[in-house]
Amino acid sequence: MDDLTRDLGSRLDALPAPVASPGTPPRPILELTDVSRIYPNGETVVRALDRVSLAIHPGEFVAIMGQSGSGKSTLMNIVGCLDRPSAGSYRVDGVDVAGLDKDQLAALRCSTFGFVFQRYNLLPTLTAAENVEIPAIYAGTAQERRETRSHQLLARLGLGDRAGHRPNQLSGGQQQRVSIARALMNAAPVILADEPTGALDSRSGEDVLALLTELNAEGHTVILITHDPDVAAHARRVVRFQDGRIVSDERHEPEPDRAPLPASRGNGAGGFARFLPDLAEAVRMAFASMGSNVFRTALTLLGIVIGVASVITMLAVGDGGKQSVMERISQIGTNLLIVRPGAAGIRSSGDNATLLPEDSDALKVIPGISAVAPERTGRYTMRFGSADYYTSITATSADYLAARDWSLARGVMFTPADVRTYAPVIVLGETVVNNLFGEDDPLGRYVLVKNVPYEVIGVLAPRGANAFGQDQDDVALVPVSTGFVRVFGRRFVNSITVKVENAGDIPRVEQDITRIITERHQSEDFQVRNTAQFLETAMETQNTLTLVLGCVAAISLLVAGIGVMNIMLVSVTERTREIGIRMATGARMSNIMLQFNTEALVVCGVGGAVGVGLGVGVALLLEYLGVTIVLSLLPALLAFGCAFLTGLIFGYLPARKAAGMDPVVALAYE
Structure with missing residues (x-):
């Protein structure tokens, strides 16, 4: 048994043993005192049990008799620790069950009770022998021992040649005998039989009753739930119920003097030593469920x-595409030139005042230029209401968006007229909007920069991080004239961005830029960066593209995970009765969680392994067809790991739902 069961066992063992003296009956093995069970029914309540007091001693054969609705089945659920009383106390061998949690109750059921149900409650996917073994699995019994005992019990009950048959291959009487063998698997001292002959013919019913009588003679305490007086006549004590109350308690003959059977304490294994067998059993049951x-x-x-194969294939194609595109970009370059202050070879801090906004105006006369944008950038605190945000503010011209190939998500860009009139308007990046306005629309509202209000007229389309990992959306744009007067205080720019229409014109345009600004400054106190300096940025862009491809493929894996969760939830619903049976025979919440989580992991693990093989195969096929691919080990490991993690994550919710079920509700599920 695990630590939980050992703790329960220690509590039972710590109780004082009954004093054996002439004429003094042993301590009751089951004792109910003023037990009530109340169910809400709209604005009223139903009292299934009403202040019932009952003591059952070890070795008794008791029949609980009553018509349908009298409360006898409710009593059995409480006696078998499948349900809890609404009021009163219930003790099992001296232990008050009110102080036990769900797992401790499961351990108590595993060691003390054996259930024989009217409808047998055998699992249809398991053989007779495997059904009998279920309680021993949750008791931690070694596989070889429980298989041996299972076959011994079936042989004793006349089913030795039927051990490998499934329930649908057995008659009703044979199925009930399998149910009795299961109840005996852990040598439970108490057998609870709920209408055990209700679904049997008279001959099979007599056989079952004779078997219960024989088990009682061996020392088992037998509690028989029935509405049939002929069935109740086999017991030595008959307790009659009506409207949730005991109306009579008659003893037909005295109980024989014999030693009662002790409660089973399991094999004592716990912790990691218990987990490995439980996991192996869960894997075995997972494959059985899949089959x-x-x-x-x-x-x-x-x-x-499909999800795993997509990740591997698309990452292989993406890496191959990056390799191909980088080769092309290194050859064709880009069509942006950036003019910065400071002589070539001298690193500028950005505060060099050699570049003026008039320099950018002078460059517009160069043929082949589509846009020129002066830029002055600094970091300042922006305020809206009570919210402050420290961001990058760029003073520039109306051509900034064209020069940077940027667009607006909403609103408008400021115009050349706004630049001429020093208009207090501002265009915000997405990051700034999120930090200052949240989900609200910023258009038409005013923000403060250095205590000067600016009207928000536009929001830039989001761009994300650049080649250097900087957030390009963490920016605000103001007219260059307004920026000089109200923000920066001095009229110089940090850079001038020049967009060339055709890449072939870049060398000529670069020469013209150098000539014009040199003539204006009477010295070469600036530098022009050409296309080669942007290759690193292009490489980073391609890395991002590859990542996007992998993310798109991963979406299919996510969808597959949702499908797994959906199937597992359906499986939990379909197998509700099975869950109830396992709980009744001693399964703890952790056992149920482990079983259903393992099933999801097995499905995703097998699917992941097949998907890796398929993904590699498709990638090689594409390479054969002329597509550039780059295969590596990391995407395969990542995809399989994601598949396994998908099973763990998406299997948790169904497993938790299964583990949280009420045993009584689960057993009654149709």
Whole structure:
């Protein structure tokens, strides 16, 4: 048993043993005192049990008798620790169950109770022997021992040759005997039989009752729930229920003097030593579950396979495309030139006052130039209402967007007229908008920069990070004239961006820029950066493109994960009764969680392995067809890891739902 069961066992063992003396009955193994069970029913309540007091001693054979709705099944659920009383106390071998949590109750059921249900409650996907083994799995019994005991029990009950048959291959009487063998698997001292003959013919019913009588003679405490007086006559004590109350308690004959059976304490294994067998059992059950519905399993696997294969294939194609594009970019270059202050070879701080806005105006006469934008940049605090944000403010011309190939998400850009009239208008980047306005529309509102109000007239389209990892959306644009007067205080620019229409004109345009500004300054106190300096930026852009391709492929993996979660949720619903059976036979919340999480992991793990193979195969096929690809180990490991993680994440919710079920509700599920 695990630590939980050992703790429960220690609590049971710590209780004082009953004093054996002539005429003194042993301590009750089950004792209910003023137990009530109340269910809400609209504005009223239903009292299924009403202040019931009952003591059952070890070795008794008790029949709980009553018509449908009398409360006898509710009593069995409480006695078997499947349900809790609304009021009163219930003790099992002296332990008050009110102080036990769900897992401790499961451990108590595993060690103390064996259930025999009217409808057998056998799992249809397991053989007779495997059904019998279920309680021993949750008791931590080694596989070899439980297989041996399972076959011994079936042989004793006359089913030795039926151990490998599934429930649908057995008659009703045979299925009930399998159910009894399961109840005996952990040598439980108490057997709870709920209408065990209700679904059987008279001959099979007599066989089952004879078997229960024989088990009682061996020392088992037998509690028989029935509405049939002939069935109740097999017990030595009959307790009659009506409207949730005991109306009579008759003993037909005295109980024989014999030693009661002790409660099972499990094998004592816990911690990691217990986890590995539990995990192995969960994996075995996962494959069994997958095999029971092959078509649905194949469809679920298909989503994971496609997702993983897509990640590997698209990353291979993306890396290959990056390699190809970089080769082309290094040859054709770009059509942007940037003029900065400071002589060539001398690093400028950006505050060199050698470049003036008039220099940018002078460059507009050069043929082949489509846009010229002077820029003066600094970082200042911007305020809206009570919110402050420290950002980059750029004073520039109306051609800035054209020069930078930028667009507006909404609103307008300031015009040359705004520049001439020193208009207090501003265009914000997406990051600034998010930090100052959140979800509100910033257009038409005013922000303060150095205590001067500016009207927000536009919002730039988001661009993300540049080649150096800087957030390009963390920016605000103002007219260059307004910036000089109200923000920076001095009339010089940090740079001039020049956009050339054709890449072939770049050398000529660069020479003209150098000539014109040199003539204006009477010295070469500036520098012009050409296309070669932008190659690194282009490479970073391609890396981003490859990442985007991988993310697009990963979306399919995400969708597949959602599909896995959906299938697992459906599986939980379909297997509600199975969950109830496992809980009744001792499964703890962790066992149920482990089982359903493992099933999701197995599905995603198998799908991931197949997807890796398929993705590599498709990539090689594309290479054969002439597409440039770059295969590496990292994407394959990443894709498989994501598939496995998908199973872990998307299997958690269904597993938690299954583990949180009420055993009584689960067992009653149709």
